[in-house]
Amino acid sequence: MRHRHFMALAWICALASSAPVSAHSFGVVYSLPLPFHLYAWGAAAALVCSFVVAAFVIPHTQPHKEARPWTKDISNSQLLIFARRWRILQQLQLLSVATLLLCIATGLFGNKSPYGNFNMTFFWIVVMLGFSYFSALFGNLYAAINPFMLLGRMVDKIVGFDRPRRRYDPRLAYWPALLLYFIFIWIELFAGSSPYFLSIMLLGYTLISFIGVALFGSQAWFRYCDFFSVFFRLLALMSPVNYIPSERVGAARGASIIQLRRPFSGLLEQSAEHVSLLVFILFMLSSTAFDGLHETIIWKQFFWLDMYHGFLQYYTNENPFLAYAAMSDLYRYWQGAWLLLSPFIYLAILFAVIGLSKVLMRSTLSVKALALKMAYPLLPIALVYHIAHYYTLLETQGIKIISLVSDPFGWGQNWFGTAKWLQRVFIPDVSVTWHVQLGLIVVGHIISVYLAHKVVFADANTNIGAKNAARINLSQLPMLFLMIGFTASGLWILSQPVA
Structure with a gap:
C-alpha cells in the first residue's frame, strides 16, 4: 500500500x-x-x-624567464590628474557605502516582492555576479571601495579604536573567511532569501565586520576574515590589470602603479599560502x-x-x-x-x-x-x-x-x-x-x-x-x-x- x-x-x-x-x-x-x-x-x-x-x-x-609584463607609472599621467580632479575613487567609495545603505533601507521599508525591490537584484545579481566578472576583467577594485571597510573606518574615527584588541592568530589563516562564505552560500541556497531577510543579513554582516575590525584590526580582518575581500581578490588574480600600492614600489604617497599583464598570469606569480585558502578556492x-x-x-x-x-x-x-x-x-x-x-x-x-x-x-x-x-x-x-x-x-x-x-x-x-x-x-x-x-x-x-x-x-x-x-x-x-x-x-x- x-x-x-x-x-x-x-x-x-x-x-x-x-x-x-x-x-x-x-x-x-x-x-x-x-x-x-x-x-x-x-x-x-x-x-x-x-x-x-x-x-x-x-x-x-619558467615564469621568471618570460617576457616581463608591461608596466607604467601613472602617478603623473593625465589619467591620474583627471581622477584626482574629479575625485573618482572617493566618489566610488561613497557610492559603494550609499548602495549598501540603500539595500538595507529598501529591504526594511520597501516592496516585499523580490522582483520589485532594489536590494535583491542589486546585491545578488549586480554585485555577486556582475562585479565578480568585473573583478576578473579589471582587477581588484573592491579592495578600494569595500563598503564594510569604509564603514569600519568611520566607526573607528567615532569610537576611537586606536589599536586592535587582539593579535590575529596566524593559525586561523583563512578559516574564518571560509566559514562566513559557507554560511553565505547556505543562506543563498536554503534560507529562502527575501528583501527583508537580505537587509537583516547585510546588517548582521556589517556588525560582524565592526567587531572583527575592533578585535583584530582592519588589515588582518579584511585580508583573512572578510570573505568578500578574499573572493574578489582571488578573482582579480585572473585579470590583465594589477594595481600595486605605492608603498610597495617606493613611490610617493598617493602615487600608484598599474601593471598590465597577460590574462591569468597573476595565477603563476605565487602559490596559495595556506590550506584554508586552497579549501576556499575549492569551495x-x-x-x-x-x-x-x-x-x-x-x-x-x-x-x-x-x-x-x-x-x-x-x-x-x-x-x-x-x-x-x-x-x-x-x-x-x-x-x-x-x-x-x-x-x-x-x-x-x-x-x-x-x-x-x-x-x-x-x-x-x-x-x-x-x-x-x-x-x-x-x-x-x-x-x-x-x-x-x-x-x-x-x-x-x-x-x-x-x-x-x-x-x-x-x-x-x-x-x-x-x-x-x-x-x-x-x-x-x-x-x-x-x-x-x-x-x-x-x-x-x-x-x-x-x-x-x-x-x-x-x-x-x-x-x-x-x-x-x-x-x-x-x-x-x-x-x-x-x-x-x-x-x-x-x-x-x-x-x-x-x-
Missing part, C-alpha cells in the same frame, strides 16, 4: 528522467542536438589536444557545482524515493504522507551536510591526484606543498562554472536594475525617469545558452590544464634539477584526467532536468 502513495511522484520522476535533456538554467525541456556522451567525448578531446600543445609545442620556460568550485546538482530531478529522486524506500521509511514513517515532515527536516540536514563536505571531497580527490603526480615526477616537495601550488590554476574553472551557471540571470533579471534604480522601494516612484524601462520578460535562447555553457566550461578547463602544466614544469626545474620533459609530461596525466572529470561532471550537471 505504501508504494502506491508514491506512485504519482515516481511516475513524474520517471517521465522527467526519460525525457530529453533539459536546459538546466531554465528547467525547461530542451533536446540536445547530439547525444550527451558526444559532447563529453568532444570536451575530453579538446582537453587532450590542449595538453599535447602545452607539452610539446609551447616552449618550457568556490564545489558550491557552484552543488547549486546545480541539488536542483536536479536525479538528486531529489535519490533522497525522496531511493533513500526513503531503502531505509528512511523505518526511521520516519512507513506512510509517506505522515513521513513528509520528518523527511523534510532530514532533507535540510542532508543538503547542508553535502554542501559543507563538498570542498573537502574535492580536496581529497586533489590530494590523491597530486600524490600520484608527485610519484611520477619524483618531486621532493610534499603533497601539501604541491597542492598549494596547484590552487590558483583551479580558479579559471571556478570562474567559468560561475559564469556558466548564472550568466543568464544578468540577461533576465540584471537588466531590471535600470528600472529599479528609479523606484528602489517599489513605491511607484520614478527618480531618474527609467522606472518603465525594460519591463518585458527576457528569455534567452536555450540552445544558445547550452552551447555557451559548453564552450565556457571547456575553455576554462583548457586554461587550467595549461596553467597547471606551467606550474609543475617550473617546480620540476627548480626543485628536482631534472629536465626530462617526458617525465614531467607524464606526471601531468593525473591532473589531465582530473580536468576531464571536472569537465564531464560539470556538463552533466548542466544538462540535467531540474525538479
Whole structure:
C-alpha cells in the first residue's frame, strides 16, 4: 500500500528522467542536438589536444624567464590628474557605502516582492555576479571601495579604536573567511532569501565586520576574515590589470602603479599560502557545482524515493504522507551536510591526484606543498562554472536594475525617469545558452590544464634539477584526467532536468 502513495511522484520522476535533456538554467525541456556522451567525448578531446600543445609545442620556460609584463607609472599621467580632479575613487567609495545603505533601507521599508525591490537584484545579481566578472576583467577594485571597510573606518574615527584588541592568530589563516562564505552560500541556497531577510543579513554582516575590525584590526580582518575581500581578490588574480600600492614600489604617497599583464598570469606569480585558502578556492568550485546538482530531478529522486524506500521509511514513517515532515527536516540536514563536505571531497580527490603526480615526477616537495601550488590554476574553472551557471540571470533579471534604480522601494516612484524601462520578460535562447555553457566550461578547463602544466614544469626545474620533459609530461596525466572529470561532471550537471 505504501508504494502506491508514491506512485504519482515516481511516475513524474520517471517521465522527467526519460525525457530529453533539459536546459538546466531554465528547467525547461530542451533536446540536445547530439547525444550527451558526444559532447563529453568532444570536451575530453579538446582537453587532450590542449595538453599535447602545452607539452610539446609551447616552449618550457619558467615564469621568471618570460617576457616581463608591461608596466607604467601613472602617478603623473593625465589619467591620474583627471581622477584626482574629479575625485573618482572617493566618489566610488561613497557610492559603494550609499548602495549598501540603500539595500538595507529598501529591504526594511520597501516592496516585499523580490522582483520589485532594489536590494535583491542589486546585491545578488549586480554585485555577486556582475562585479565578480568585473573583478576578473579589471582587477581588484573592491579592495578600494569595500563598503564594510569604509564603514569600519568611520566607526573607528567615532569610537576611537586606536589599536586592535587582539593579535590575529596566524593559525586561523583563512578559516574564518571560509566559514562566513559557507554560511553565505547556505543562506543563498536554503534560507529562502527575501528583501527583508537580505537587509537583516547585510546588517548582521556589517556588525560582524565592526567587531572583527575592533578585535583584530582592519588589515588582518579584511585580508583573512572578510570573505568578500578574499573572493574578489582571488578573482582579480585572473585579470590583465594589477594595481600595486605605492608603498610597495617606493613611490610617493598617493602615487600608484598599474601593471598590465597577460590574462591569468597573476595565477603563476605565487602559490596559495595556506590550506584554508586552497579549501576556499575549492569551495568556490564545489558550491557552484552543488547549486546545480541539488536542483536536479536525479538528486531529489535519490533522497525522496531511493533513500526513503531503502531505509528512511523505518526511521520516519512507513506512510509517506505522515513521513513528509520528518523527511523534510532530514532533507535540510542532508543538503547542508553535502554542501559543507563538498570542498573537502574535492580536496581529497586533489590530494590523491597530486600524490600520484608527485610519484611520477619524483618531486621532493610534499603533497601539501604541491597542492598549494596547484590552487590558483583551479580558479579559471571556478570562474567559468560561475559564469556558466548564472550568466543568464544578468540577461533576465540584471537588466531590471535600470528600472529599479528609479523606484528602489517599489513605491511607484520614478527618480531618474527609467522606472518603465525594460519591463518585458527576457528569455534567452536555450540552445544558445547550452552551447555557451559548453564552450565556457571547456575553455576554462583548457586554461587550467595549461596553467597547471606551467606550474609543475617550473617546480620540476627548480626543485628536482631534472629536465626530462617526458617525465614531467607524464606526471601531468593525473591532473589531465582530473580536468576531464571536472569537465564531464560539470556538463552533466548542466544538462540535467531540474525538479
